[in-house]
Amino acid sequence: MPTPSLAHKSLVSTQSLNLNDCEAFLTRAELLKSLYVNSGQIWSDSLRLRETQRNLVVALVFLESSTRTRFSFEIAAKRLGLKTVVFSAGASTSMAKGETEAETLRTLLSMHPDMLVIRYSGDTEVQKIVQQLVTGRKTPVINAGDGSGEHPTQALLDVMTIRQRLGEIANQRVLYVGDVEHSRVARSGRTLLELMGAEVAICAPSALMPKSSDWANVKRFSNLDEALKWCTVCNGLRIQFERHGAKFKISKDEYIEKFRLDEKNLKALSQESVILHPGPFVSGVDLDEAILLDKRCGIREQVENGVFIRMAVMGECFGLFDT
Numbered sequence: 001m002p003t004p005s006l007a008h009k010s011l012v013s014t015q016s017l018n019l020n021d022c023e024a025f026l027t028r029a030e031l032l033k034s035l036y037v038n039s040g041q042i043w044s045d046s047l048r049l050r051e052t053q054r055n056l057v058v059a060l061v062f063l064e065s066s067t068r069t070r071f072s073f074e075i076a077a078k079r080l081g082l083k084t085v086v087f088s089a090g091a092s093t094s095m096a097k098g099e100t101e102a103e104t105l106r107t108l109l110s111m112h113p114d115m116l117v118i119r120y121s122g123d124t125e126v127q128k129i130v131q132q133l134v135t136g137r138k139t140p141v142i143n144a145g146d147g148s149g150e151h152p153t154q155a156l157l158d159v160m161t162i163r164q165r166l167g168e169i170a171n172q173r174v175l176y177v178g179d180v181e182h183s184r185v186a187r188s189g190r191t192l193l194e195l196m197g198a199e200v201a202i203c204a205p206s207a208l209m210p211k212s213s214d215w216a217n218v219k220r221f222s223n224l225d226e227a228l229k230w231c232t233v234c235n236g237l238r239i240q241f242e243r244h245g246a247k248f249k250i251s252k253d254e255y256i257e258k259f260r261l262d263e264k265n266l267k268a269l270s271q272e273s274v275i276l277h278p279g280p281f282v283s284g285v286d287l288d289e290a291i292l293l294d295k296r297c298g299i300r301e302q303v304e305n306g307v308f309i310r311m312a313v314m315g316e317c318f319g320l321f322d323t
């Protein structure tokens, strides 16, 4: 079994991963999934926890909204035999009284959780605290999505799903459709996919094309039909209205007509390809729910694989696995 060389036993960016790390996480997650699928159990004898590990407490700190990431981290932690405490920003917390994200995080860290899983807006104060934890190497931290920045476990579960559907990542042509400018999913996914030998392209209205020079060398399509003829994997993205401010420059109707993933627009996509979407999707805008029934659609598998990837990542960061 390959072992990831996570320098600080944390995972905040896919940029820190090498091929060996990716292979280790994917192989571990695939093993966990096969144990579960074949026997209905998560553990073989070699994966049983030592008693001390049962007392480790993972703080799941969600300063921004989430359904699948928060729930799957919690299920994954419990499947690993870990204890969890969950903070979800909302009316019942002191954030509703005006406490900042950074002060909330400092308060929770003062209670000494053994691991931090954090989703936040990308706030620079929070980012500094996270970086200090990574550098300190005392409390492992896993980024569960930071604004328009990164979402490393989403990238891993996307790669796992593509690998299960298509057999390998090398030489796949992977397309991201929609709000690439604000997408942490596309940013983290691209890094891993290129590392593993895939080609990445983007298709978006000009207002949602990424402006950063990081994307300068990436193939771009403005026409969805042409893009779908090119790709072997099509990733839909949600329009992240919450990050647009007053910048959004395309009408919803025009977007739906030209970029929505639906039966009409997907006619150009090969029958051997895969359709993914990280969720949540806005039904009728970024995709039509009818495609959930399309045999090419792997969206439910992405959610399922998320639990095994998060088990693999937390387990490796804690050093839980014996072999």
Ligand code: CP
Pocket (backbone or CB within 6 Å): 065, 066, 067, 068, 069, 070, 145, 154, 278, 279, 280
């Ligand atoms: N894919 C994803 O991060 O979904 P949630 O926002 O529901 O966690």
